Amino acid sequence: MDAIAELHGRFLDRIAQAPDAEALEAVRLAALGKKGEISAMMRSLGQMSPEERQSAGPALNGLKSEIDAALRARRAALEDAALDARLKTEWLDVTLPARHRPAGTIHPISQVMDELTAIFADMGFSVAEGPQIESDWYNFDALNIAPEHPSRQEMDTFYMHRDSGDNRPPHVLRTHTSPVQIRAMQAQGAPIRVIAPGRVYRMDMDQTHTPMFHQVEGLAIDRDITMAQLKWTLEEFCRAFFEVDQVELRFRASHFPFTEPSAEVDIRCSWEGGQLKIGEGNDWLEILGSGMVHPHVLRAGGIDPDQWQGFAFGLGIDRIAMLKYGIPDLRAFFESDLRWLRHYGFAALDQPSLAAGLSR
Ligand code: DAH
DSSP: OHHHHHHHHHHHHHHHHOOSHHHHHHHHHHHHSTTOHHHHHHHHGGGSOHHHHHHHHHHHHHHHHHHHHHHHHHHHHHHHHHHHHHHHHTOOOTTSOOOOOOOOOBOHHHHHHHHHHHHHHHTTOEEOOOOSEEOHHHHTGGGTOOTTOGGGSTTTOOBOOOOTTOOSOOOEEOSSSTHHHHHHHHHHOSSEEEEEEEEEEOSOOBTTBOSEEEEEEEEEEESSOOHHHHHHHHHHHHHHHHTOSOOOEEEEEEEETTEEEEEEEEEEEEOGGGOOEESOSSEEEEEEEEEEEOHHHHHHTTOOTTTOEEEEEEEEHHHHHHHHHTOOOGGGGGSOOHHHHHHHOBOTTOOOBTTTBSOO
16 A cells, blocks of 8 residues: 555656656656556556455556546647647737838839730730831831931931941931831731830930930731821820820821821910920920821831731830829939839739729
8 A cells, every 4th residue: 555655646746746758758668668666556456466466456456547547738838838839939920010011003104005015905905016226227227217217317326336337227226116006017917906005215315315215117908098186096095094084185197207198286284383284285296197198118128018008117116105194304213213113013913904994
């Protein structure tokens, strides 16, 4: 009996002091494992007299189940403590303000390109592209621009370098998106309905001119395209783009080598107090050139002018961005001033779509 009391006291102590699951398991093995002390005593019951067994048997069984219960309780307590400790380190204060995440903005030019692409796509125009470094044939000759035409002169055009002795005409930074007309005609043949937005380059710099700027070219070729359709297309575009019922456009007879007849188009606006506003006032801002594609141009693109005809236009993207978003100075567009970009830029998720509305 003393032996049992001694085991009882000793193992309960060891269980209470076991610092972790591993130590606890060692105590269990020492007591109840195959070679454990309590198991050894259980085995010794066989050698006892029936009387001894009668009292030692229940006492030993009682000890066994008590130690077993104490082991379980200690294990549960250790697990609880471990969980508490983990919860303490993994604690999260959800009431803290979120960490600031710097986010860029979409440049107004990119935004406007997306907007106008969506509008023209809705009218059945797909997007065509061409290189920014262009051969002089695509930039000038194919567009019926004679060698002596003033726009070829060095003062407007950026010419690429040729090694001395290389007598081929130098490539140019395209001065307009019109060469994409020729490339689209060659690639697709007639009929055609494309727009070509992109960068163009001219030596020019003031409040409404920068040496790099953006145009979108439009080209529609079919068997019976007329100037009336050109007018309708441009008016519909302006209504959708500026989100107004009435925009006042002024078609002025003009001259371009690649169209006949030709028209320049101005839009009514006001510049009062340095603010540029659309649809009101007594000023006009020229936003595009247009006309019926010249037969020489169709021929250069491999299209038979006796079978096909079409209209074309070249629209200044920067100009219409300034107008729509009230940005008075074009030069600021390309200065990469973060304050300007944050002020005039668009959120990345602010995607234009005809259904969602086109502006912020
Ligand atoms: N390429 C002309 C320019 O940059 C604009 C232009 C005028 C484009 C008439 C056209 C057009 O397609 O038909 O000034």
